[in-house]
Amino acid sequence: MSGAPAWPHVSFDLQGHRGARGLAPESTVASFDAAIAHGVTGIEFDVRLTGDGEVVVWHDPTLQADKCRFDEADLTGAQVDELTLAQLRTVDIGALTLPTFPEQVAAPGSRVLTLAELFERYAAAHPTLWWTVEIKVDPTDPREVATREELTHKVMDAIHDGGVARRSFVHSFDWAVLELARAQEPRLVRSALFVPGLSPEDARPWMGSLDPADFGGDIARAAAEGLDASVLSPYFTWCTPENVAHAHALGLGVLPWTVNEAADLEAVQAAGVDGLVTDYPDRVPS
Ligand code: MG
Numbered sequence: 001m002s003g004a005p006a007w008p009h010v011s012f013d014l015q016g017h018r019g020a021r022g023l024a025p026e027s028t029v030a031s032f033d034a035a036i037a038h039g040v041t042g043i044e045f046d047v048r049l050t051g052d053g054e055v056v057v058w059h060d061p062t063l064q065a066d067k068c069r070f071d072e073a074d075l076t077g078a079q080v081d082e083l084t085l086a087q088l089r090t091v092d093i094g095a096l097t098l099p100t101f102p103e104q105v106a107a108p109g110s111r112v113l114t115l116a117e118l119f120e121r122y123a124a125a126h127p128t129l130w131w132t133v134e135i136k137v138d139p140t141d142p143r144e145v146a147t148r149e150e151l152t153h154k155v156m157d158a159i160h161d162g163g164v165a166r167r168s169f170v171h172s173f174d175w176a177v178l179e180l181a182r183a184q185e186p187r188l189v190r191s192a193l194f195v196p197g198l199s200p201e202d203a204r205p206w207m208g209s210l211d212p213a214d215f216g217g218d219i220a221r222a223a224a225e226g227l228d229a230s231v232l233s234p235y236f237t238w239c240t241p242e243n244v245a246h247a248h249a250l251g252l253g254v255l256p257w258t259v260n261e262a263a264d265l266e267a268v269q270a271a272g273v274d275g276l277v278t279d280y281p282d283r284v285p286s
Helices: 027-035 115-122 142-146 148-161 174-182 200-206 221-227 241-249 261-271
Strands: 011-019 044-047 056-058 130-135 168-173 189-194 233-234 275-279
Touching: 011 027, 011 130, 011 148, 011 189, 027 044, 027 115, 044 148, 056 115, 056 148, 115 148, 130 148, 130 241, 142 148, 148 168, 168 233, 174 189, 174 221, 189 221, 221 241, 241 261, 261 275
Parallel strands: 011 044, 011 275, 044 130, 130 168, 168 189, 189 233
Antiparallel strands: 044 056
């Protein structure tokens, strides 16, 4: 149908979430190592800009005291996009574990990685590993919108320079990011994240230039026909057999997040998804 590039996964794409967040503090080398040790075929992680224009591997817009140990200045609540990379590097992101992930093993001394460093560390050593690069932009936050284009273009460049352009997704809830990515690198695989069940008014800011009404309110159609996306990435409860079949009929792969419990892992696989993102890759036979 569309000009969407293919997602060349071999069979089933088991992706670790922020590395393997269930097993080690998120976005640390220890977390990425744990995911790889448990046989993932891909890794999903988040990127943002620092105040000095570096692309870093971190999920949250601010630094939080439950995830960060401040060895020098106390940066609790600081905006990542107002800190320099050097300031961010003073923070230990591996020393603390979260009660919500009781199996996490601390990795003291962990420092935030740049996207370039992540690819340098892993891309050549793991030549078949898939990279699902989530570009974090909140389209309802003017400060994040102001740097959307810079972030997206720098991520494209890093994917290109890292030699992983044929094994990466550009992945975002903010479909304006995916539209920018399509304009810059049309052959890079786009993955459209979404939260099921939003009202059209709540969904629309996240859909870039698209109007859900133009697609009959059908999010899968909008992703396929409006974005030339190759992959639809819903919260896992969306993944009924009917919805997955509908996405497949539109030419989309389906990659739900974040699936952690045994019954849910089984249900989404029975529904026919093409992969999944989990905090616990050890719970899925590889
Ligand atoms: Mg993510």
